[in-house]
Amino acid sequence: METDFAKDQQLPIPSNIQSYLLRVDREGWLRTAQALHNADAKFLTLWGADDRDRDAYFRVYAAWLLPQSILVLEHSIEDVRNPSYPGLSTIFPAALRMERAAYDLLGISAEEADARAWLRHGGWPGNLFPLRREVSASQSYPLDPEPYPFVMVEGDGVHEIAVGPVHAGMIEPGHFRFSVVGEKVLRLEERLGYTHKGVAKRFESLSQQEGHRLAARLSGDSAVAFSWAYCAALESITYTSCPPRAVALRALALEHERIANHLGDLGALGNDAGFAFGLTQFSRFKENLLRANTLTFGARYLMDYIVPGGVAGDLPEGGGDLLLTQYETLEEGVATLRSIYAEHAGLQDRFRETGRLEHRLARQFGALGLAARASGIACDLRVDHPWSPYDGLVPNLVTQPHGDVAARVHVRFDEVMESLRLCRILLEGLPAGPLQNTPTVASGGCLGIGLIEGWRGPVMVVLETAAGGGIRRCHAHDPSWQNWPLLEFAILGDIVPDFPLINKSFNLSYSGQDG
């Protein structure tokens, strides 16, 4: 068994975390994937590219996280008439939906048994593949929905409950098909892709200096993580260094994003259990933080704060003190609310043992980020693969072993406290200096990777440049891709009315996965 994955053939890829590219043939694709599985590598993402204009190939890529580095496999598909490659879902189950999405966009088939469309909801014809070079992005097509066969569960008293994509509340669209007996859930099947916006195609018409703005908008709650990942990829390709002050401010923004999202989720989790008091209190703290964001970073959700080569603006006069006071009240308030949550018997009864995602299952299905940490998987890029400035910060890893809603609540509370600690350190040691180095324009055909631990988990941007300062291909990957399928398992054995609570405890992105 190869454990170094043909080290001598690996090519370095510019990235904020050490990355290598390995070109493999059809047989090597599967063999290396199996070896990576045996080596306990974390599956990150899978994407395809149309290179027929360059060298008459379709290409499929897959990326894994190893203890020391990222490894990207590249497989060139020669048969461009019927492009196909061996699917990875038997080794890495999380790959299946990405393969289905890659087919919808590029027409490269993964030879899987499940070949149902994933992103294409009849919005464009089945024989048209939007990411192919010859397809114009401006062309529109009449909506032509096709039937989507869900897996049927048969048996005495089994019936289906179809929920969404339009919900009673103002939430993102997703369809959930429950097969139930009475209230007990036998099976849940998700159908997503309703918010597919064609982000990948749009990237190709942008210049390298604009891409971060689109990346920030892929999933609004992870604006900082995505724009940082994009900038990290671009800066790695162009060898642009980021000034120390900007690096620290980026981390500050990322931690603010983490805190704000965790606060929102903690409140919503209380509300979903019928404890509206929790929602109003946490909303208050979140709102105060967002207002502080406006005063110090210039935007509530920190959109477009991170720009290639640095950050968009400096803290205003007295901004640091304002934030430090903010942290103090926040820390005190969250600690109080935490004890209220912990001592509320009704709330704890709802949280505990609900929506359990067992450690074994989380490993097997490649859980990422917060959901993984709540199931006892110790993984956090800030700790395992610290990039600047996290290499100097040494964040504490937060995990919980039990994998239920309560565990995910715990992890959020602990991470808020930890992020507040990091924010203080960052603010107090904020280096002086410039805010932005102008990045040079990359030449065509360079591949770069940015991998950032967002609040939900690792957010990845793979950027391939085009000549003349353009973008040839940009693949932005949200950790929700990996974690959505896990929700289908977490609900098993629970009852229908517990689903919203379990769903909220994961709080995955629809927009981020739909792309």
Add this chain to the structure above:
Amino acid sequence: MREITLARQLGEVALAIAIAPLFTGWIAQCRAWMQNRSAPPLLQPYRMLRKLFQKDVALATEASPLFRATPYVLFGTMVLAAAIIPSLATDLPFAQAADAIALIGLFATARVFQSLAAMDIGTAFGTMGARREMMVGFLAEPALLMVMFNAFLLYGSTALPSLVDGYAAHPALIDPSVIFAAIAFLMVLLAENARIPIDNPATHLELTMIHEAMLLEYSARHLALMEWASSLKLFNYACVGFALFFPWGIATHGVDGTGTLLLAIVALLGKLAVAGAVLALIESISAKLRLFRAPEYLAIAFLLAVLGLLVHLLLGANTHA
């Protein structure tokens, strides 16, 4: 004399219909204050009703006449219930026709119609809501009956006005069994009126709904009537509670005059204000129970009511008939 009684009866019903949404609005206000939110206006439920009455009805193509008739049936039953509950006065002609057991039957009728209508369209949510409603209902009804029996034993009558009159005749009466019955009644009231901890009237999560799930397919005037009927139901429950446990200020049999009636109105409003605040407090400090805990919750209510009965029998308290 007869005309006056009839006028009083009609006046009482009219008042119930008129102020039931106010009670709902008051609870919503109290809830908001307790959660540090700025409260919606007290008259918000009326605005909601006006808005709904002005809209056009959107009806599912599969809707049967049952679906369309149910809002009127529901509203009608709740109005009828209001007519036999002595909220202001005990001298009610309608009340002679129906006692407290008939009242429980009325509530059950409403429940049956509402559940059938919810299943009529054939959506998953309607059926789910109806199923859950029936589960809560069939557990809550016996508990409510036990509470009533407790009061019947005390006063030797199954008619609510006689209970109030009985209390007026022996105002000093405090029976320990009443405390058990009162707690049981409060628990049933919360469960039957889709309040936390059994249901959440404010939720937008369709999978967790009970009462709201049954209303999802209704719109415009139908929805308005359903909402109004829910308000009336809560108001009726509160008035039953007042009649059973706090019957002060209600104009009793044989006592006439506008003065007592005015006093009764003031007393009712005062009691509603306190009851609304208490309900809001309970809802604010508790979380919603997991659905499968609802049977436990209602079993406790039943048990408390039975305990009340036992206490009453064991202590051998005399009946004030």
